[in-house]
Amino acid sequence: MSVRNYTGFVKRCQICNNPELTEILSLGHQPIVQHYLTKQELFSPESAYPLTLVQCGRCGLVQLNYIIEPSKVFPADYPYRTGMTNMLIKNFQELAETTARLGFLKKGDLIVDIGSNDGTLLQAFKEKGMRVLGVEPTNAAKVANARGIKTLQQFFSANSVKTILKKYGPARIITATNVFAHINDAASLVKNIKALMDDESVFISESQYLMDIIEKLEFDTIYHEHLRIYSLKPIRHLFEMYNLSLVDAERISAAGGSIRVYARKGKYPMSTRVKKLMAAEKKAGLHDEKTLMLFAQKTYRAKNDLLALLLKCKKSGGRIVGLTSSARSNTLLGFSHIDNTLLDYLCEKKGSPKIGLYTPGTHIPVVDEAVLFKEQPEYALVLSWHIGEELIKIMRSRGYKGKFILPLPVAKVVS
Numbered sequence: 001m002s003v004r005n006y007t008g009f010v011k012r013c014q015i016c017n018n019p020e021l022t023e024i025l026s027l028g029h030q031p032i033v034q035h036y037l038t039k040q041e042l043f044s045p046e047s048a049y050p051l052t053l054v055q056c057g058r059c060g061l062v063q064l065n066y067i068i069e070p071s072k073v074f075p076a077d078y079p080y081r082t083g084m085t086n087m088l089i090k091n092f093q094e095l096a097e098t099t100a101r102l103g104f105l106k107k108g109d110l111i112v113d114i115g116s117n118d119g120t121l122l123q124a125f126k127e128k129g130m131r132v133l134g135v136e137p138t139n140a141a142k143v144a145n146a147r148g149i150k151t152l153q154q155f156f157s158a159n160s161v162k163t164i165l166k167k168y169g170p171a172r173i174i175t176a177t178n179v180f181a182h183i184n185d186a187a188s189l190v191k192n193i194k195a196l197m198d199d200e201s202v203f204i205s206e207s208q209y210l211m212d213i214i215e216k217l218e219f220d221t222i223y224h225e226h227l228r229i230y231s232l233k234p235i236r237h238l239f240e241m242y243n244l245s246l247v248d249a250e251r252i253s254a255a256g257g258s259i260r261v262y263a264r265k266g267k268y269p270m271s272t273r274v275k276k277l278m279a280a281e282k283k284a285g286l287h288d289e290k291t292l293m294l295f296a297q298k299t300y301r302a303k304n305d306l307l308a309l310l311l312k313c314k315k316s317g318g319r320i321v322g323l324t325s326s327a328r329s330n331t332l333l334g335f336s337h338i339d340n341t342l343l344d345y346l347c348e349k350k351g352s353p354k355i356g357l358y359t360p361g362t363h364i365p366v367v368d369e370a371v372l373f374k375e376q377p378e379y380a381l382v383l384s385w386h387i388g389e390e391l392i393k394i395m396r397s398r399g400y401k402g403k404f405i406l407p408l409p410v411a412k413v414v415s
């Protein structure tokens with residue numbers, strides 16, 4: 001199969017090249033979720049792109065059918081920093097622990113992290129005495145280098161592999177956490193990863209899991225960064241196309257529910273854990289059109305119910321603000337038509353680079369959360385609802401007196 005480095009409308013399955021793709025869910029045209037606007041930019045035209053999920057009838061992959069040019073989605077000034085998300089720091093420490101427990105790591109082994117952001121995961125490996133190297137296209141690479149985590153600032157490519165092999169040799173572990181679904185050419189990605197491996201190497205990836213997205217109705221995790229929503233069936237298909245074996249997998253809580261998979265070069269048996277998870281996918285009908293269409297219907301209903309609840313709260317004279325502002329909250333806001341006429345502002349922790357900017361498409365100002373404690377608006381919409389319980393406790397303990405609105409899976413006001 002030829003190497004495809006495409007952008008624009010996707011006519012064939014991103015994994016198996018099958019032209020028969022079935023439309024599952026359309027979230028309309030949406031802007032790039034991390035493209036926050038300055039006040040000045042509010043006076044300029046803004047681009048929006050189709051955001052539609054389709055499914056491949058052959059390998060089962062659920063995927064977007066429109067791919068935006070990567071340099072637009074991940075510009076150098078991309079605002080996300082892994083080190084700001086406590087849950088991810090914990091997850092990465094746990095991943096480093098788990099990997100160390102597997103027993104095949106020696107001090108000085110090379111760990112390469114693809115899409116390493118600010119080096120949070122590699123820091124955990126470095127502390128265990130490994131050599132670490134990151135590959136990261138955005139300015140987060142500068143942050144990593146400044147804290148002593150050697151990072152190449154570039155998109156991961158055949159050239160990165162050449163550089164790494166020449167200077168450092170093959171990697172014992174290659175990680176791709178929350179990035180394996182982001183790189184537009186799945187075939188080249190796997191080829192490049194394989195080129196960095198020797199017979200001992202293990203590739204570990206973490207991606208949001210289709211099972212979690214469907215079970216919890218997390219349609220807000222759909223945005224242009226996530227080109228493929230993985231499940232084990234298509235991942236296995238992808239690995240086997242390049243003679244890699246899916247050897248192990250586990251469900252983890254990162255990013256609202258993810259799947260962590262382990263792969264090796266050559267032929268190896270699947271662990272009992274993978275076999276069980278694959279059986280569970282089958283039992284849940286995860287790749288059946290019927291299941292996916294039901295998910296779409298639930299999504300459309302949830303969106304309308306949320307909007308109706310917010311309009312009711314607004315009509316009663318209440319001010320509504322949002323907690324917090326993220327990629328996923330921008331999908332929820334944009335798709336649900338919740339804009340600056342409904343929400344006064346979104347709150348972010350002090351120091352967030354989004355403060356002072358406006359959300360893409362919906363143009364809601366992002367402010368320091370201190371404003372919320374001072375103004376005490378009647379309602380706070382918990383946009384980070386996947387960590388809602390924890391967030392509500394924190395905001396309450398810090399003095400917010402209003403009501404919380406949970407947007408999903410069923411929109412409701414909680415006092």
Ligand SMILES: [Zn+2]
Pocket residue numbers: 013014015016017018056057058059060061
């Ligand atoms: Zn396919």
